[in-house]
Amino acid sequence: MPVCEHTFVLSAAGLIICVLIPRFELVVTAGRRSELLSAPVAIAPEPGAQLIGEVSTAAESFGLDRGMRLGEALARCRQLILLAPDPAGVQQRWEQVLGALESVGAEVEAARPGVACFDASGLLRLYAGRHGRETDRGSQAAGGVEAVLSVACRAVGMPVHCGVGPTRFVAVMAAVRARPRQPLILTGGRRQAREFLAPLPVESLSQAARGGDAARGGDLEPVARTLRRLGIGTLGQLAALPRASVADRFGKAGLDARELALGGDTPLRARRASEIVCESLELPESSGGQQLERALGLLVDRLLARPERRGRTLRGVVLSAALVEHGGSWRQRVTFRESLSDPARMRLALTPHLRRLPAPAQALSLAVEHFGPPTGEQRALLDEPARARAARLREAVRQTRAGAGPESVLRVLYVDPLSRYPERRAILSPFE
Numbered sequence: 001m002p003v004c005e006h007t008f009v010l011s012a013a014g015l016i017i018c019v020l021i022p023r024f025e026l027v028v029t030a031g032r033r034s035e036l037l038s039a040p041v042a043i044a045p046e047p048g049a050q051l052i053g054e055v056s057t058a059a060e061s062f063g064l065d066r067g068m069r070l071g072e073a074l075a076r077c078r079q080l081i082l083l084a085p086d087p088a089g090v091q092q093r094w095e096q097v098l099g100a101l102e103s104v105g106a107e108v109e110a111a112r113p114g115v116a117c118f119d120a121s122g123l124l125r126l127y128a129g130r131h132g133r134e135t136d137r138g139s140q141a142a143g144g145v146e147a148v149l150s151v152a153c154r155a156v157g158m159p160v161h162c163g164v165g166p167t168r169f170v171a172v173m174a175a176v177r178a179r180p181r182q183p184l185i186l187t188g189g190r191r192q193a194r195e196f197l198a199p200l201p202v203e204s205l206s207q208a209a210r211g212g213d214a215a216r217g218g219d220l221e222p223v224a225r226t227l228r229r230l231g232i233g234t235l236g237q238l239a240a241l242p243r244a245s246v247a248d249r250f251g252k253a254g255l256d257a258r259e260l261a262l263g264g265d266t267p268l269r270a271r272r273a274s275e276i277v278c279e280s281l282e283l284p285e286s287s288g289g290q291q292l293e294r295a296l297g298l299l300v301d302r303l304l305a306r307p308e309r310r311g312r313t314l315r316g317v318v319l320s321a322a323l324v325e326h327g328g329s330w331r332q333r334v335t336f337r338e339s340l341s342d343p344a345r346m347r348l349a350l351t352p353h354l355r356r357l358p359a360p361a362q363a364l365s366l367a368v369e370h371f372g373p374p375t376g377e378q379r380a381l382l383d384e385p386a387r388a389r390a391a392r393l394r395e396a397v398r399q400t401r402a403g404a405g406p407e408s409v410l411r412v413l414y415v416d417p418l419s420r421y422p423e424r425r426a427i428l429s430p431f432e
Contacts, residue, residue, distance in 0.1 A: 014119060014121060014166055014167070015119065015120045015121050015124070015145065015164065015166070015187065016117055016118070016119055016120070016164070016165055016166065016167060016168050016170070016171040016268065017106075017117065017118055017119075017120045017145075017148065017149065017152065017162065017163070017164050017171060018115065018116070018117045018162065018163045018164075018165075018168070018171035018172045018174065018175040019101065019115075019116045019117075019118075019152055019153075019156060019160050019161075019162055019175070020114065020115055020160060020161040020162070020163070020172070020175035020176065020178075021097070021114045021115075021156070021158055021159070021160050021161075022114075022159070022161060023037075023054055023056065023114075024054075024090070024094070024113050024114030024158075025043060025053060025054045025090050025113055025114065026041065026042075026043060026053075026054040026055070026056060026083075027158075028086065028089055028090045028093045028094075028113075029043055029053075029054075029083050029084075029085065029086045029089070029090065029328075030083060031089075036056075036081060036083070037056050037057075038056075038058060039056070039058055039079075039081055040055075040056060040058045040059040040061075040062060040064070040077050040079055040080045040081060041055070041056040041058070041059060041080070041081045041082075041083060042054070042055040042056070042059055042064060042073060042080060042081070042082060042083070043055075043082070043083050043085050044070075044082040044083060044084055044085055045070055045085075046085055046087075047330075047356065047358040048356075050069050050070050050071070051067050051068065051069060051070070052064070052066065052067070052068055052069075052070055052073050052082075053066060053085060054066050059073075059077060059080060062076050062077040062080075063076050064076060064077060064080070083328075084323070084327050084328030085328055085329075086327070086328045086329045087320075087329060087330070087331040088320035088321075088322070088329035088330070088331045088365070089329055090113050091113065091318075091331065093113075094110070094113040094114075095276070097116070097156055097158070098110055098116060098271075100155040100156055100157065101116060101118065101152060101155060101156065102273065103155060104123070104148075104151050104152060104155050105122070105123055105126060106118035106120075106123065106152065107119065107268075107270035108270060108271060109168075109268045109269055109270050109271065110271060115172065115175075117168050117171060117172070117268060118268070118270070119268055120144075120145065120148045120164070123144070123148045124144030124145065124148065125144065127144060127147035127148050127150075127151055128144035128147060145164055145185060145187065146183075146185075149162050149164070149183050159180055160180075161175045161176070161178045161179070161180060161183075162175055162178060162183035162184075163175030163176070163177075163178050163183065163184050163185075163186075164183060164184070164185040164186060164187065165186045165193060165196075166186070166187075166189065166190065166193055166263065167193070167263060167264060167265035168265045168266070168268060169207070169260050169265045170186060170193045170196065170197065170263060170265070171186075172207050173196070173197065173200060173204060173207060174186055174196070176204075176207065190262075190263045193263035194236075194239065194261075194262060194263050197235045197236070197239075197260075197261060197263060198234060198235060198236030198239070199234055199235075199236060200234060200235050201233060201234060201235075202224045202227045202228055202232060202233060202234065202235060202238060202257075203224050203228070204224075204235065205220040205221070205223065205224045205235075205257050205260060206220065206221050206224060219253040219256070220253060220256065220257050220260075222253075223250050223253050223254055223257050224257070226250070227257075235260075235261040236261070238257060238258055238261040239258060239261040239262050241258065243255070243258065246258050274371075275308060276367065276368075277303065277306055277308050277309065277367065277368040278365060278366070278367035278368070279299045279302040279303045279306070279365065279366050279367075280299075280363060280364070280365040280366075281295050281298060281299055281363065281364050281365075282362070282363050283295060283361060283362055283363060283364065284421075284424055291415060291416050292354050292357075292361065292364070293347075293351055293354065294413065294414065294415045294416075295364050295415060296319075296347065296350055296351060296354060296364065296366070297343070297347050297413065297429075298413055298415070298427060298429050299364060299365070299366040300343045300346050300347055300350070300366065301343055301413070301429045301430045302429070302430055303317075303366055303368065304341065304343055304346075304430070305406060305430035306406075307406060309368075309371075310374070311374045311375055312341075312371045312372060312373065312374050312375075313339035313340055313341045313371070313372035313373060313374070313375055314336065314339065314340055314341065314346070314368055314370075314371065314372060315335065315336060315339045315369075315370040315371060315372040316333065316334065316335040316336065316368075316369040316370040317333075317334050317336075317346075317350070317366060317367060317368055317369055318331065318332070318333050318334070318365075318366070318367045318368075318369050319331075319332045319334060319350055319353055319354075319364075319365070319366055320332070320364075320365045320366075320367070321357060321361035321363065321364050321365070322361060322362050322363040323357070323358065323359040323360070323361060323362070324359055324360045324361065324362045330356075330357055330358060330359075330361075332353050332356065333369065334349065334350060334353060335369075335370075336349055339372025339373060340372075341375045350366075397409050397431060406430065407430075409430070409431045410428040410429060410430060410431055411428070411429055411430075411431040412426050412427075412428065412429075413426060413427055413428070413429040414426045415427050
């Protein structure tokens with residue numbers, strides 16, 4: 001019988017592995033300036049917000065935390081160093097990490113950059129034999145878990161904390177308390193999970209948002225604050241409360257928190273494997289206004305002309321830019337009201353988002369996030385000469401590209417007609 005999305009389960013055969021990369025966003029944003037991580041550093045607020053991002057260990061010693069207001073953070077730590085946010089670079093590096101985990105056979109659930117969970121039950125036999133040749137001690141199951149962890153850590157290629165448990169929440173809590181190269185493995189079933197969770201503070205419920213269902217974890221944060229005010233300080237005390245009393249005081253959010261304290265959780269929701277279709281354009285100089293809009297039109301034409309699209313429409317795209325001022329990047333997810341394949345309508349939907357750029361851009365990228373259904377040919381009741389000519393022209397372009405390649409039919413797109421350099425005035429774009 002299938003389990004519904006919000007039903008808590010605890011399967012004895014389930015073995016969830018959590019791979020946690022500490023301060024992933026901060027490490028990627030710092031890049032080659034890794035020496036900054038030993039100082040009080042934080043990611044600067046996003047445009048339009050006043051909340052800082054991830055902070056370093058030195059910044060935490062001053063009482064700083066992610067989501068704190070910028071004024072309060074500077075008041076607590078005057079020597080705080082702010083790094084320009086790089087959401088596009090963080091997402092690109094995180095996609096590489098997820099791809100590396102999926103390359104070893106894992107079906108990954110990724111709630112946020114830096115935390116990934118997957119079920120290792122189907123990978124134990126695949127890697128148990130390899131681990132068995134290395135050591136003769138331990139059971140085959142334990143050897144398989146250690147072998148899977150070893151392969152996953154090598155695939156990620158970054159310092160990670162690993163935790164193993166029967167559910168997502170237990171695995172995330174184990175990874176948070178694990179040490180580098182010393183994974184915390186809990187394979188003793190529900191009893192061991194409850195004993196492990198019992199001494200943890202109720203504030204640990206916020207990790208449900210960081211390690212799994214973000215919407216549910218957001219609802220549990222006020223529950224944890226209320227429990228603390230009522231004198232319930234640990235998950236063990238929460239698990240000992242009567243179910244009826246918790247439901248009467250907190251409703252469904254309280255029942256979810258109690259089930260997490262008892263070692264239950266919702267099933268993993270692995271992401272769908274998808275192909276990455278992206279187009280990028282290096283701008284000759286810091287562009288803006290009409291030049292940026294024409295560059296966006298070129299990216300739309302190139303994206304629709306990619307052979308990987310295979311006639312499918314686009315349901316959601318990601319528009320990103322590399323910024324000139326102070327480095328960093330800008331990233332915006334755009335979901336169309338309906339699946340589109342018309343370049344004119346796509347440009348109308350994407351152009352307003354360019355006004356949100358916080359600084360001039362030196363590169364612009366457009367990637368497909370979700371594909372829609374293939375486009376169908378809508379025939380008219382009466383044949384019109386213009387429609388018939390357009391259909392023949394589309395067929396001619398299709399056959400020419402099939403025979404001579406995608407660059408065989410191009411059109412001239414004027415990017416900067418008033419530029420002093422002739423090579424910057426126009427550029428060749430795929431013909432649609």
